[in-house]
Amino acid sequence: MKLTIPTPCHENWEEMAPAERGRFCSVCVKTVQDFTALPDEHLMETLSHSTENVCGRFTTSQLNRDLQFSYINTLLAKFAVGFILTAGGFTAVKAQQCEPKKDSRPEETKGNVQSVVVKIPLNT
Template sequence: MKITIPKPCHEKWESMTPQEKGRFCAVCSKTVRDFTNDSDDEILDYFSDFSSQNTCGNFYELQLNRNMQYSIINSLFSKFAIGFILTTGGIVSVNAQENDSIKNSAIANLQGILGAVSPNSPNTVIPSTRGMPSSIQVNSELLWVIDHKIVEAKSIRDFDSKKINSMKIIKGAEATAIYGSKASNGVVIISTKKSFRKKN
């Protein structure tokens, strides 16, 4: 999944009234949820619920316009296959509010040194963006198969990597020949250790 901001608005985060999970914007009469401290997994969980579409959100610039499924896949396989990296994603389109300091991140992007921004430096302004999702499209998800059964991507987040006996990734014509059009973005095939398999 990817979060994008097609039309940012310009209300100041600092002028909003603080609340438990963000701030209240008097201009649009909505709570703006703060996603700046959330992990990719937490953001994915939040936006996988379609009722979240009417929520405004505050994001760091670095949280936007990138595939967010990376951390789920990488965290699952990091113990199993060191260095294994696989990304995919749909798009979450967000109508949003943009902080004036976003231009600072554009300079960092041009230099290719995003790691140079340190939130602990006293004069550092961390770019953030706020807004409301207008649509959620999850049309680029991988197909997950565990022990010959297709499972939902959500169930992979809690999957114990110690259970993995083998893992195979197939894509392209091979994937669609075996699993049909639902496998057009690739298939992750996991075989669990015999001791962990459910008995029917």
């Protein structure tokens, strides 16, 4: 965001009547907000949430340059980080359970093996 004032007001700030958010300009019939002490983040937040044109007092260092905005300082970002950290602590940790290994080697037979056929008599 870059602040520019194509047609600046030439009224004297000190001659304006004090108002709630700055000073009241009787020539423009508007409240002029004092943004000179605000950091870039607060300035951008105030201007972006305004529904109408804003009349304000700025320092020359605030004008005609890109304003720096730290996204981590936004309320939504703070909420998201807090939620992720909190939710991460409540998730169940599922580890793999080890099953005992079955020996898959065939049994070795030692010695001579003979097949034996056993006949079982049927009682009738």
